[in-house]
Amino acid sequence: MSDEDPLALERQVCFALSVAARSVVAIYRPLLEPMGLTHPQYLVMLALWGESPLTVRRLSELLALDPGTLSPLLKRLEAIGYLRRERDRADERSLAITLTGTGQALREEALKIPPAVVAKLGMPIEDLQKLHASLTSVIAAAS
Template sequence: MTDRNPLALEEQVCFALAVAAREVVGAYRSVLEPLGLTHPQYLVMLALWQHEEPSVKELSSLLHLDPGTLSPLLKRLESAGLLTRRRSTSDERVLAVSVTDAGRALREQAMGVPATMLQRLGMTEADLTATNDVLHRIIGAAQESVTP
């Protein structure tokens, strides 16, 4: 039996997650570049393709981003013609976000991204599902640990 050093860098889940996130996002860069999207913009578009006309508040919650971080992303995507933001007719305080025709066309181009990334990462769909399950458990546990 070997003695584990609980303070060793390679034993830290935070280190492994940080490096994995940085490397995976980096791997997406060249795949998303032809679509004209950064990784954060891609995540916004994924949420919009999945959820029809969410409010900025709902989008912020879906993406786990504060509105101050989300707002510049939305502005850039709107400038690119991929989405529109408009005030709700029922509540002027609510800003609704919707995908434009160009944004819908981009969805078709983006359909190959998941398969390309699986291949680049050398993963199967089963690997992806298992990894996602573990990561979502970690996210949930971390959120619960900081929620009073």
């Protein structure tokens, strides 16, 4: 098979994205373990550190996850004391997600993660910023 083969594995965007995603998430794993977080839980915490409280619906939109996938993540984070799930006072049908004091305090420890990931990747920050912009374009195009 030549480089011209449209089905060559190494030419597939899906393959490159899949391997890159697994590889990058693997870098996060040992950094998140001391915080008691998985990578998906870390993404939830990032959203809440940016804005809290959030409704489950809004959090689902921010993370591009359906509420059914999000629910077990939220239950686990509540069980370890990082957040609270409460009925929204303005709309009883809606669940509001709020950080606890422990969850808010965890942000200080999390500030160490981005520079550690950048260092582990060993790539210039400018390249990572370009990659982020390209991936954001891919996400928009695929949506």
